Amino acid sequence: MADLLAERFLFRHISTGDILREEIRENSCRGQQAKQHMNQGELVPDELVVSIVSHRLRDPSLQRQGVVLDGFPRTLPQAVMLDKELTESNLVLNRVVLFEAGREVLIQRLTGRRVCNRCGALYNIVFSPPQSDGVCDRCGGALMQRQDDNLATVQERLLVYEQQTAPLINFYKQRNLLVCVQTEQSKEDILLSLIRHLGIE
Ligand code: AMP
Numbered sequence: 001m002a003d004l005l006a007e008r009f010l011f012r013h014i015s016t017g018d019i020l021r022e023e024i025r026e027n028s029c030r031g032q033q034a035k036q037h038m039n040q041g042e043l044v045p046d047e048l049v050v051s052i053v054s055h056r057l058r059d060p061s062l063q064r065q066g067v068v069l070d071g072f073p074r075t076l077p078q079a080v081m082l083d084k085e086l087t088e089s090n091l092v093l094n095r096v097v098l099f100e101a102g103r104e105v106l107i108q109r110l111t112g113r114r115v116c117n118r119c120g121a122l123y124n125i126v127f128s129p130p131q132s133d134g135v136c137d138r139c140g141g142a143l144m145q146r147q148d149d150n151l152a153t154v155q156e157r158l159l160v161y162e163q164q165t166a167p168l169i170n171f172y173k174q175r176n177l178l179v180c181v182q183t184e185q186s187k188e189d190i191l192l193s194l195i196r197h198l199g200i201e
Pocket of ligand 1: 016017018020037038039041042043044045046049070071072073074075078149157
């Protein structure tokens with residue numbers, strides 16, 4: 001959804017998960033620090049993620065362009081640090097989106113997710129399978145499963161979400177920034193509902 005939104009409204013898209021996976025591929029110092037946590041379904045330390053985001057938020061062109069933060073913040077300390085960074089970068093947080101789905105659907109979406117190792121296109125073996133097994137429709141690349149999308153790690157990620165990320169719901173509700181989007185509908189309908197909730201049609 002972040003990708004689709006950014007593409008449609010030409011927002012910058014900052015996905016902390018994508019950046020961390022890139023750092024792991026490059027075997028950078030940050031990547032080495034993050035890898036173990038990610039493979040076990042834990043969050044990576046706040047300071048590491050905040051340094052990734054704050055550096056990118058300091059780009060002055062974002063004030064014109066706008067930005068979608070994807071997968072960030074995921075803890076209360078990150079949310080507090082985000083406030084500080086936004087003020088320093090002269091940016092305002094307009095909305096925070098909570099995508100809602102039942103536990104079983106989430107498990108199917110995560111464990112069934114496949115990613116093209118060449119172009120990054122996303123599939124799901126249940127909900128949106130490729131035309132031929134294991135092959136990307138768009139570029140013919142091989143489809144892979146993320147290391148943290150196996151069932152055991154997904155269950156851990158859902159637990160971590162409840163403990164560390166769910167408290168953000170009230171944090172942003174109290175500030176009147178939260179919008180909830182029901183995601184047990186088609187991709188197109190989720191996007192339309194998201195755009196309506198954001199009031200950016
Ligand atoms: P995602 O691609 O958003 O599903 O994130 C994959 C993994 O990257 C998460 O399970 C965490 O281990 C790590 N990660 C991504 N974003 C954050 C964040 N904001 N705070 C801590 N860890 C994160």
